[in-house]
Amino acid sequence: MKDEAATLASYAARIEALALALGLDFHRVDFELVPNHFMAEIAIYGLPVRMRHWSFGVRYIHQLVQQKMGNSHIFEVMFPGDPCHAYMAQSNSVAENTLVTAHVLGHADFARRNQLFTRFSTMAGTQIVEESAARAHRIELALQRHGADRVEAILDAALALEQHVDVNLPLHRARYAGQASAGPPPPSAPPATPLAPFSQLYQHLPGEHAVVTPPTAHLLLPPQPENDLLWFIAQYGPELEDWERDIFLAVRVESFYFYPVYACQIMNEGWASYWHARLLREAHFLPPSLYLSAIKSHSDVVRPYAGERQLALSLNPYHLGFCMWEDIIERQGLEKARQICRDDDDFSFIRNYLDAELADKLGLFVHESHRDGETRLASRDIHAIREAILAPKYNYGAPCIAVSLLNDDGSLVLRHDHQRDGRGLDLEQAERVLAYIARVWRRPVTLHTTDFRGTARVLGSARATPA
Amino acid sequence: MQQADSADADDEGAGDAGMPMSQPWYALFSRGARDWLRHNQKVRDAVQAYLPELIAGPDLISGPQQRSVQVPVHLLEHAHFRLAQPRSKLGAGQGAGQPGDILRAARPLGMEGEPAEGDGGNGEGELRLLLEFAVDDIMDWLWEELKLPHLKPRHLSTIADVAYVRAGWDKHGARSRLDRRRTMKEAIKRRAIQGQIPEYTQESTQKRTQEHTQKRGQQQPAAFTNDDLRFRQLLLKPRPSANAVVFFVLDVSASMAQAERRLAKSFFFFALQGLRRSYARVETRFIAHTTRAWEFSEQEFFQVNGMGGTIASGAFRLAHELLNEHYAPGQYNAYLFYASDGENFSEDRSAASLALSELLPLLNYMGYVETVPGTPHTMETEMHRLCAEQQRHGLPLQSSILAKTDDVWSAISTFFQHEGEHAQEAP
Numbered sequence: 001m002k003d004e005a006a007t008l009a010s011y012a013a014r015i016e017a018l019a020l021a022l023g024l025d026f027h028r029v030d031f032e033l034v035p036n037h038f039m040a041e042i043a044i045y046g047l048p049v050r051m052r053h054w055s056f057g058v059r060y061i062h063q064l065v066q067q068k069m070g071n072s073h074i075f076e077v078m079f080p081g082d083p084c085h086a087y088m089a090q091s092n093s094v095a096e097n098t099l100v101t102a103h104v105l106g107h108a109d110f111a112r113r114n115q116l117f118t119r120f121s122t123m124a125g126t127q128i129v130e131e132s133a134a135r136a137h138r139i140e141l142a143l144q145r146h147g148a149d150r151v152e153a154i155l156d157a158a159l160a161l162e163q164h165v166d167v168n169l170p171l172h173r174a175r176y177a178g179q180a181s182a183g184p185p186p187p188s189a190p191p192a193t194p195l196a197p198f199s200q201l202y203q204h205l206p207g208e209h210a211v212v213t214p215p216t217a218h219l220l221l222p223p224q225p226e227n228d229l230l231w232f233i234a235q236y237g238p239e240l241e242d243w244e245r246d247i248f249l250a251v252r253v254e255s256f257y258f259y260p261v262y263a264c265q266i267m268n269e270g271w272a273s274y275w276h277a278r279l280l281r282e283a284h285f286l287p288p289s290l291y292l293s294a295i296k297s298h299s300d301v302v303r304p305y306a307g308e309r310q311l312a313l314s315l316n317p318y319h320l321g322f323c324m325w326e327d328i329i330e331r332q333g334l335e336k337a338r339q340i341c342r343d344d345d346d347f348s349f350i351r352n353y354l355d356a357e358l359a360d361k362l363g364l365f366v367h368e369s370h371r372d373g374e375t376r377l378a379s380r381d382i383h384a385i386r387e388a389i390l391a392p393k394y395n396y397g398a399p400c401i402a403v404s405l406l407n408d409d410g411s412l413v414l415r416h417d418h419q420r421d422g423r424g425l426d427l428e429q430a431e432r433v434l435a436y437i438a439r440v441w442r443r444p445v446t447l448h449t450t451d452f453r454g455t456a457r458v459l460g461s462a463r464a465t466p467a
Numbered sequence: 468m469q470q471a472d473s474a475d476a477d478d479e480g481a482g483d484a485g486m487p488m489s490q491p492w493y494a495l496f497s498r499g500a501r502d503w504l505r506h507n508q509k510v511r512d513a514v515q516a517y518l519p520e521l522i523a524g525p526d527l528i529s530g531p532q533q534r535s536v537q538v539p540v541h542l543l544e545h546a547h548f549r550l551a552q553p554r555s556k557l558g559a560g561q562g563a564g565q566p567g568d569i570l571r572a573a574r575p576l577g578m579e580g581e582p583a584e585g586d587g588g589n590g591e592g593e594l595r596l597l598l599e600f601a602v603d604d605i606m607d608w609l610w611e612e613l614k615l616p617h618l619k620p621r622h623l624s625t626i627a628d629v630a631y632v633r634a635g636w637d638k639h640g641a642r643s644r645l646d647r648r649r650t651m652k653e654a655i656k657r658r659a660i661q662g663q664i665p666e667y668t669q670e671s672t673q674k675r676t677q678e679h680t681q682k683r684g685q686q687q688p689a690a691f692t693n694d695d696l697r698f699r700q701l702l703l704k705p706r707p708s709a710n711a712v713v714f715f716v717l718d719v720s721a722s723m724a725q726a727e728r729r730l731a732k733s734f735f736f737f738a739l740q741g742l743r744r745s746y747a748r749v750e751t752r753f754i755a756h757t758t759r760a761w762e763f764s765e766q767e768f769f770q771v772n773g774m775g776g777t778i779a780s781g782a783f784r785l786a787h788e789l790l791n792e793h794y795a796p797g798q799y800n801a802y803l804f805y806a807s808d809g810e811n812f813s814e815d816r817s818a819a820s821l822a823l824s825e826l827l828p829l830l831n832y833m834g835y836v837e838t839v840p841g842t843p844h845t846m847e848t849e850m851h852r853l854c855a856e857q858q859r860h861g862l863p864l865q866s867s868i869l870a871k872t873d874d875v876w877s878a879i880s881t882f883f884q885h886e887g888e889h890a891q892e893a894p
Contacts (some may be wrong), residue, residue, distance in 0.1 A: 041499045052498060055545035057506040060499030148505075160547050304561045311562030311570060367560045367570055371552065374573035377564045378557065388559040399548050416548075424551045432546035452551035 004094050005033070011094075011286065012101045015279055019105045022282070023334075024275065026108030027126070028083040031101065039089045040067060042077045046258060048087065049133035051250065052140075053155045075301075076100040080111030082126035095293040098286065099276055106275030110268050113341045116260040123171040128257050135250040142243045154244050157436040158230060158251040163398035165252055166228035167259045175235055176223055225402035225415065230255065232403045238410040239442045248440075255396075262396065263345045266389075270321015271341060273302045274329070277322075304362075313367055313375065315389065320362070324349070327358050350389055356382040399425055401447070412441055416449035424450035427459065434461040507596070510540055514598060515608050540596050606740050631701045640698025649697040657695060658688040711746040711800040711831075712793075713739060714786045718807035719755045719773035726840035730869040731806035734836050737879045738804050746800065752789055756782035758812075762789070778815045779807065779850065783822035790829055803833045806869075809848025819853055827862040834882050835866040 012031065019026075034042075042048050044059045067073075075096060078086040086104040088097050111117040125131065143151045226232045234240065234248035261268065280286065280294055302322045305312035329337045340353065359382050366388045368378040378384070400417040407413065414434075418424050430447060438445045438461035445461040564570065636649055715735050717728070742749050753763045757773035760781035782805075790801055803826070811819060827833060835854045854866045867878035 037497060037499075041497065044499055049498075052502050052505070053545075054502055054506040054509055054543065057499060057502030057504070058542050058545070060497075060503050061506075061542070063499075156545070160545060164548070311560070311564065313558060313560045313570065315559050315561055363561050363563060365560050365562070365564065365566075367558055368555050369558065369571075370555045370573070372573040373571065374569065375571040377560075377566050377568040377570055379566055384557075385559055388557050391557070399550050401548055421550055423553055426549050426551050429546045429549055433548050436546065452553075 008094050008097050008101075011098050011283075014285055015098070015102050015283055016105065018279055018283055019102070019109070019275070022279070023338075024105060024109040026084070026105060026112050027081065029078075029086050029104055029108050030083050031086050031088060031104070033090050033097075034087050036067075036089050036091050039074045039077065039087060040064070042087055043074050047079070047132040047254065048085070048129055049136050050254070051136045051155065051247075052143075053152070053159055055159060075297075076104060078104045078107045079129050080108065080117055081121065081128050084108045084111070085129050093293065095290045096297050098290065099280060099294040099297050102276035102279040102283075103272045105279070106272030107268060109275065110264070110271045110341060111260075113338060114260065114264060114268075114345075115342060116263060116345055120171075120256060120260055124253055124257060128254075132254060132257075135253075139247060139250065142247065146243065151247070153436075153439045154247045155251070157233070157433075157440040158248045160433050160436050161229045161233075162251060162255050163396035164227065164229035164401060165231065165255045165259075165396070166226075167256060167263075167396070169228065171253065171256050173228075173231060176221065221406040222403055225404050227400070227402045228252075229401065229403060229414075233437070233440065236406060237441055240440065244440065259396065260345075263347070263393070264349075266317045266321040266324075266346045267341070267344065267349050268321070269318045270323075270325045273298070273318050273322040274325040277302075313369075315364070320354075320389075323362055324353055324358065328353055346393060347390055350386050354382070354386060354389075359385050404448075410441075410443040412437075412443060412445045414445065414447040416447060418450045418454075424452055424454065424457070427451055427457065431459050431461075434459055437461065506543060509543060510596060511598065513543075514540060514600075540598055542596065606744070630704060632704045633699060634702040635700050636697045637700050638694065638696060638698070640700065644699040644701070646697045646699050650691070650695050653697060654691050654695040657692070658690075661688040710748045710750070710798055711742055711802060712750045712752065712790070713742055714752045714754060714789070714801070714803040715768070716754045716756065716782045716786065716803060716805040717768065717771075718757075718777055718779070718782075718805075718810075719771045720757045720777040720808075720810070721774055722777075722808050722810060723773075723838070724840075727806075727808055727838040730838040730840060730871075730875065731836065733875045734806060734869060734878060735804055737875060738802075738834060738882070741879065741883055742802060750794075750799075752786075754782050754785055754789075756785075760785040776812055777807070777810050778819075779805075779811045779853075780815050780818035780822040783819065783826050787822065787826045787829070790826075796829060800831045801829060803830055805833065805835045806838055807835075807850050808839065809837045809850045811849040811853070813849065816849070816853070820856065823853065823857050824860070824862070827857060827864060830863065832882075833862075833864045834878075835864065836869050836878055837866065838869045840870060 040063050041060065044056055044063055050056075074089060075092060076086055076088045078084060084104070084107075086100075088100050092100065139151065139155075221236065222232065230248055230252040234245045234252070237245070237248075240248075277295075277298055280291060280298070283291075286294070302318045303316065304319050305314055305316050325337060328340065340349065344352070360380070364380070364385045365377050366379045366381070366384045367375050369375040400420050401414055402417065403412065404415040405413040416425055416430075425447075427449075430449065434445050434447055447459045449457055449459065451457050560570070636646060717723070717731055723731075739749065739751065751765065753765055753768040754760055755763055755768060755771045755773065756777075756779065757775050758778045758781070762785065763771060786803055794801060835850070837848060837851060851866060854864055858864050858866070865882050867874070867881055869875060869878060
C-alpha cells in the first residue's frame with residue numbers, strides 16, 4: 001500500500017513535469033486518496049463538505065444501489081481553484097490513479113484557461129472547497145439555533161431553485177438601481193424609487209405635506225423580468241431573516257460555482273481525456289504493463305455508450321469531447337485548440353466545431369421517443385444533432401422562470417416563458433415548488449405557465465400557510 | 468500514524484502534486500447516511516399524519532399478537548420546476564442506422580416501470596421503502612398527537628376492595644413490624660452524635676462541663692435505646708380496580724352491511740386500545756343482536772349475519788345480565804360500545820329506554836356510534852333519539868356518527884376527551 005503510494009507519487013511528479021513541458025498551465029493540485037463511500041458522497045453533494053439536506057440522502061441511496069449493481073464507478077472528482085483539489089478513490093489501482101492524475105491535470109489546465117471558470121474564480125475566490133465547508137458550518141449553527149424544520153424549509157426552497165440564477169450577471173449584485181443606497185426597504189412596502197431632481201427640490205416645501213406620488217409604473221418591481229430567483233428572494237423576501245438570506249445566498253454561490261462545470265462538460269471532459277491520453281503516451285518512464293492497463297481504463301471511460309449493440313440512445317460526453325478535440329488539434333493545431341478552450345463553452349463548442357463530417361464519422365443521430373416507448377431514428381442532420389445535444393442544457397437545464405411582479409401587498413408573481421421552452425410545466429411539481437417558495441416568501445406566490453396542452457394556467461400557493 | 472504516512476510521501480519527492488495519504492474525519496461518518504436517516508424520519512413523520520387511515524385497514528382487533536403494520540412508501544422527491552412531458556422527445560444517440568429505423572419497440576400497454584427514455588432519463592429506478600410500525604407505537608403516537616387524557620377509573624365510592632399499604636415509620640408499634648434495618652440506622656446515628664459532641668464544643672467551657680457530666684454517664688453509648696426503635700406503619704386504603712370489562716354490542720340486522728360493520732370494527736378496535744392503556748387487564752364480551760341478542764366469540768362476532776328487524780333492548784338486558792353475573796362492580800370498570808345503523812323498532816322504544824336507564828348507572832361509560840357509510844346525512848334515528856334522551860339525564864353516554872374511516876378517529880377523540888373532562892371534574 002505504502003509502496004504503491006510512493007510509486008504513484010513519483011509517477012505523478014514526473015507526469016506533472018511532463019505536463020508543464022507540454023505547455024499545460026495549471027494551479028497547484030492537491031491530491032487526496034479517499035475511501036469509495038466518500039467519493040460517492042462528493043459526487044452526490046457536488047462538494048466535499050456541503051450543507052445537509054434530506055434530498056442528498058435520497059440521491060445517496062440511489063448511488064449506493066447503483067454501486068451495488070456495479071453500474072457506477074467514480075475514479076476521481078476534481079475541484080478547480082487555487083490550489084485545485086482532486087480526490088481519487090483508494091480502490092483505484094496504481095495504473096488507474098496514474099491515469100487519473102494526468103486527467104486531473106487536464107482539468108486544471110482547462111479551468112485556468114477557460115473564461116467561464118476564470119470569471120467565476122475572480123468573482124468568488126479560489127477556495128470553494130473551504131468556503132463551502134464554512135457555509136455548511138454556518139448552516140449547522142443555524143440548525144442548532146432555529147431547529148431542523150425552519151432550516152429545512154429554507155433549503156427546500158433554495159435547493160429547488162438551485163439552477164434559477166442569472167449567470168450572465170455578476171455574483172455580487174446590488175439591489176436594483178436607486179434602492180441600493182436606501183438600504184433594505186420596510187417589509188411589504190415597495191421601496192420608493194428615487195424622484196427626479198426637480199421633484200426632490202419641491203418635495204418638502206414649507207407648509208406642504210402632500211407626498212408626491214410618482215407614477216405607479218415606476219414603483220413596479222422588478223424593473224425587468226428577473227431570472228435570478230435565488231437572488232430576488234434573498235434580496236426582496238418580505239419577512240426573510242438574515243440567517244435565511246444567508247442560506248439562500250450560500251446556495252446561490254454554489255450554484256454559480258457549478259455553472260462552468262455544467263456549461264463546459266463536453267469540452268472539459270474531452271480536454272482532460274485528450275491530455276491524459278497524450279501525457280500517458282509520452283510518459284516513457286511508465287512501465288509498459290502499467291501503461292497498458294492505464295490505457296485500457298482510458299478506453300473504458302472514453303468510449304461510446306453503445307457497447308456491443310453498436311447503438312446508444314445517449315452520448316458519452318467524454319467520448320464526444322475527446323473526439324472533437326482530437327479532430328480540432330489534428331486539423332487546426334494546438335494553439336487554436338487552446339484559444340477555443342479559452343473562449344468557448346459547450347454551446348458554442350458544439351455549434352462551431354461539431355461539423356457534419358465529424359458527426360458522420362462518430363455515427364451521431366437524433367432519435368425521437370414517443371410516450372409509448374417507441375423510439376425511432378429521426379435524423380442525421382447536423383443541425384438537428386447539435387440541437388438535440390444542447391437542448392437539455394439550455395438555461396442551466398431548467399425551465400425559464402422569471403419574477404415578473406412584486407405586488408404592493410407583497411405577493412409575488414412568477415412567469416414561465418413557455419414559448420421559449422416550447423412547452424408548459426409539469427404542474428404537479430410546479431405546485432410543490434410554489435409551496436416551498438411560499439413558506440419562505442410568507443406571502444402568496446403565483447406562477448403563470450401553460451399545461452401540456454398549451455392552455456394558460458395560473459398556479460397559486462394560496463393554500464400554503466406561512467410557517 | 469496517518470500523518471506520518473503523508474510526510475513520507477512528501478519526503479519521497481512527491482513535490483507539489485504530492486499525495487498526502489491520510490485517513491481523516493470523513494472515514495468516521497457518512498453525511499449521505501445522515502441525510503438518508505433524516506429523509507426516513509421525514510417519511511415516518513409524513514406517514515404518522517395518515518395513521519388513522521393506515522390502521523383502520525388491517526384486522527387489528529383480533530388478539531394482541533404480532534401486531535405491526537407494514538406500509539410501502541415511495542421515497543420523498545424534492546420537487547423542481549421542470550417541463551411537462553412532451554408528446555415525443557428528441558435526443559442524441561450514436562450508432563448505425565437509417566432515419567426511420569425503429570430503435571426500440573413500443574412497450575406493451577399497461578406495462579409499468581419501463582426505464583426512462585432518451586439520455587437514460589433520471590436513471591433512478593423505482594426504489595421503495597417498506598416501513599414497519601408496531602401498532603403499540605402507532606397508538607402511542609396517536610395519543611401523543613391528539614393529547615388525549617387517559618381514561619381514569621370511575622370514582623371509587625362504590626368500591627369495596629381495600630388493601631393495606633405501607634406508609635412510613637413510627638416509634639411505636641407491634642413488635643412484628645419492627646424494621647430492624649431502620650432501627651439499626653437510627654442507633655448508629657445517635658451513637659455517632661453522642662460520641663462527637665465534646666470535640667465540637669471544646670471552646671465553650673460552660674458547655675464543656677455540662678457535657679463532661681453527660682459523657683461520664685455515657686462513656687460507652689448504649690447500643691440501642693427505645694428511641695431508636697422504628698416500626699413499619701400500615702394504612703388501610705381502598706384499592707382502585709385495575710380491571711375493566713368492555714361489551715361490544717353490534718346490531719347485525721339485515722340493514723347492517725359489510726361497510727357498516729367495517730366501520731364498527733375499526734371503532735371497536737380504537738376504543739379497546741384506549742381502554743387497554745388505562746387498565747392492566749381488559750376483558751371483552753361480544754354481543755350481537757337482531758330482534759334477539761346472543762353472545763359470540765370474538766372470531767364469530769364480525770361474521771355473524773342476522774335477518775329481520777332490530778330490537779335493541781334485548782342486547783342491553785343481556786349485557787346487564789352478564790355484568791351482574793360475572794363482574795362485581797367493585798372490581799371491574801365496565802364499558803359498553805354499541806354500533807348500529809340507528810334503526811330500532813318503535814315498539815321497543817320504551818323497553819330499550821328502560822333497559823338503558825338500568826344499565827347505564829352500572830357503566831363507567833357507554834359509546835354509541837351510528838354507522839352510515841357514504842352520505843353523512845343527519846337524520847334523527849330512533850336509536851339516536853334514545854341515546855340523546857339518556858344523555859340529557861346526565862348518564863355517561865356519548866354518541867357519534869361514522870360515515871367514513873376518518874370519522875372513527877374523531878369519534879374516539881370526542882369520547883376520550885369527554886371521559887377526560889369527567890375525570891377532571893371528579894376529584
